[in-house]
Amino acid sequence: MVIGEMTQDVDLVVVGGGPGGYTAALRAAELGIKTVLVEAMPKPGGVCLHMGCIPSKALLHAAEVIETSKHAASFGVHFEAPKLDVDALRSWKQGVTDKLAQGIVGMCKSAGVEIIRGRATFQDSRNLRVEGDNESPSSRIKFKHAILATGSRPVKLRGMDFESDRLLDSTSALSLADVPKKLLVVGGGYIGLEMGSVYAALGSEVTVVEMTDGLLPGVDRDLVRPLATALAGKFKAIYLSTKVTALKEEKNGLTASFEGKDAPASENFDKVLVAVGRRPNSDGIGLENTQVTVDAHGFAVVDEQCRTSDKRILAIGDVSGQPMLAHRAMRQGMVAAEVLAGRSSAFDNRAIPAVVFTEPEVAWCGITETDAKAGGIEVAAAKFPWSASGRAMTLAEPVGQTKVLFDPQTTRVLGVGIVGPRAGDLIAEAVLAIEMGAVLEDLVVTIHAHPTLAETLMEASTAALSRLERQAARAAEKEKTRA
Numbered sequence: 193m194v195i196g197e198m199t200q201d202v203d204l205v206v207v208g209g210g211p212g213g214y215t216a217a218l219r220a221a222e223l224g225i226k227t228v229l230v231e232a233m234p235k236p237g238g239v240c241l242h243m244g245c246i247p248s249k250a251l252l253h254a255a256e257v258i259e260t261s262k263h264a265a266s267f268g269v270h271f272e273a274p275k276l277d278v279d280a281l282r283s284w285k286q287g288v289t290d291k292l293a294q295g296i297v298g299m300c301k302s303a304g305v306e307i308i309r310g311r312a313t314f315q316d317s318r319n320l321r322v323e324g325d326n327e328s329p330s331s332r333i334k335f336k337h338a339i340l341a342t343g344s345r346p347v348k349l350r351g352m353d354f355e356s357d358r359l360l361d362s363t364s365a366l367s368l369a370d371v372p373k374k375l376l377v378v379g380g381g382y383i384g385l386e387m388g389s390v391y392a393a394l395g396s397e398v399t400v401v402e403m404t405d406g407l408l409p410g411v412d413r414d415l416v417r418p419l420a421t422a423l424a425g426k427f428k429a430i431y432l433s434t435k436v437t438a439l440k441e442e443k444n445g446l447t448a449s450f451e452g453k454d455a456p457a458s459e460n461f462d463k464v465l466v467a468v469g470r471r472p473n474s475d476g477i478g479l480e481n482t483q484v485t486v487d488a489h490g491f492a493v494v495d496e497q498c499r500t501s502d503k504r505i506l507a508i509g510d511v512s513g514q515p516m517l518a519h520r521a522m523r524q525g526m527v528a529a530e531v532l533a534g535r536s537s538a539f540d541n542r543a544i545p546a547v548v549f550t551e552p553e554v555a556w557c558g559i560t561e562t563d564a565k566a567g568g569i570e571v572a573a574a575k576f577p578w579s580a581s582g583r584a585m586t587l588a589e590p591v592g593q594t595k596v597l598f599d600p601q602t603t604r605v606l607g608v609g610i611v612g613p614r615a616g617d618l619i620a621e622a623v624l625a626i627e628m629g630a631v632l633e634d635l636v637v638t639i640h641a642h643p644t645l646a647e648t649l650m651e652a653s654t655a656a657l658s659r660l661e662r663q664a665a666r667a668a669e670k671e672k673t674r675a
């Protein structure tokens with residue numbers, strides 16, 4: 193123990209002030225638990241607020257405005273080519289995150305949650321040490337319970353992990369130092385496609401390299417197809433089933449060597465963004481001094497109540513497993529706090545929405561056709577193309593599809609996939625439908641405002657129900673004839 197270090201005795205310490213951590217801390221305080229929140233960064237908000245969801249969506253909004261201004265000519269509205277002020281865009285984005293961070297600080301203050309700045313390390317299952325810096329002294333915390341919410345960080349690829357201003361990860365890509373003329377994006381997943389879209393709209397010539405044979409692996413192909421077509425028009429090249437085998441820094445940029453059927457042997461780029469996944473922050477925080485079990489991928493193993501195998505420690509968010517999404521972290525934060533307050537709360541949600549905020553957006557929840565096929569689960573699908581949606585036509589963006597997957601016996605809604613503008617907002621109704629155990633008829637008889645894109649969920653369900661009714665009528669007719 194370092195002499196002079198203060199020790200605080202608390203009911204609950206939350207380690208990590210991201211969306212999982214601050215949600216848990218606020219809910220715990222609300223339920224009467226004395227809570228402190230330890231965060232290593234100067235401001236709370238985590239990856240989501242400072243280098244993830246929020247800054248990327250701010251930049252994607254700018255990209256959408258640029259793209260929309262280009263397409264407006266198709267309905268007779270002409271804009272001049274956009275003039276880009278990168279400094280102003282960067283400060284606007286920063287302003288958004290600063291305001292939101294201030295909001296979290298304010299909420300913690302009014303809830304009585306003390307924020308301690310520093311890096312926490314578990315000494316054992318009851319104590320942790322917080323390593324301070326110039327602005328905050330180091331201290332020790334004795335806790336009854338801890339919630340681990342330390343999040344995740346980008347995966348680094350061997351041979352692509354050297355220090356260079358030209359080599360970006362999602363954090364440096366979001367800092368928007370400049371707009372490179374030629375950008376290589378390694379990884380055709382969430383970050384690769386979202387950030388690739390941003391830089392393409394800002395004027396970069398973007399090349400995407402994806403190791404598997406399709407963008408967004410795991411997502412239903414009929415949802416990805418319209419996005420892949422749109423991106424083919426925006427990106428210079430998309431190389432599938434391709435790997436970057438070497439990356440070499442040269443005077444004029446980074447030269448990447450490729451191995452893949454359509455890719456050139458090598459090409460020079462001004463900058464390279466590596467976005468090949470994230471790994472949990474479960475190492476270097478003293479978990480070996482506790483009873484917490486960590487799996488082969490580095491995730492803290494938790495049960496439905498977010499409890500780890502250490503009875504005093506719970507874990508939530510990215511550090512506790514897939515999918516690594518902010519809204520999952522937030523829901524788990526609520527659950528963990530309620531469990532500690534003695535409530536019968538569980539992370540037993542049936543559907544976790546996923547949204548890729550590209551143009552068009554892709555969103556899904558519940559079961560996917562890919563999952564159903566792999567798991568031998570019988571599902572029926574109803575699809576509604578947006579070319580038949582009045583609202584999509586008025587937006588001059590009729591490319592899209594809404595797909596409802598349901599149990600063919602009971603018509604219970606099991607999954608929904610949507611591709612099209614604002615799919616990320618539309619998926620909310622589908623999540624609620626699945627949580628409430630809705631059947632197709634519930635979506636059909638619910639009045640949807642007209643004309644809206646939300647109607648496509650009702651239309652897809654109506655089409656499915658009509659099809660089932662026709663099938664039933666035909667079967668009854670056959671039965672009658674046989675009799």
Ligand code: FAD
Nearest residue numbers: 208210212232238239240244245312343509510516517518
């Ligand atoms: P984090 O947000 O990672 O927060 C963990 C916090 O813990 C950090 O602030 C960190 O500083 C702190 N910490 C770590 N170790 C310690 C320690 N030892 N002591 C003290 N503090 C510590 N998800 C979505 O749902 N929607 C999106 O649109 C979206 N976009 C994204 C875009 C990008 C570019 C990226 C990278 C991610 C995106 N995500 C998105 C994922 C989302 O950011 C994460 O799922 C979410 O932030 C996880 O929340 P968390 O609370 O588990 O951890």
Ligand code: NAD
Nearest residue numbers: 379380381382383384401402403467468469470516547548
């Ligand atoms: P990802 O898992 O979404 O995509 C990584 C992609 O890289 C995959 O398609 C994978 O096949 C590919 N890949 C892996 N190794 C490769 C290699 N050597 N060469 C070429 N391609 C390779 O990961 P991400 O894009 O880094 O994002 C990380 C996580 O952050 C996501 O899984 C998601 O949980 C979260 N996120 C969410 C959002 C959102 O909700 N809109 C946005 C960004 C990030």
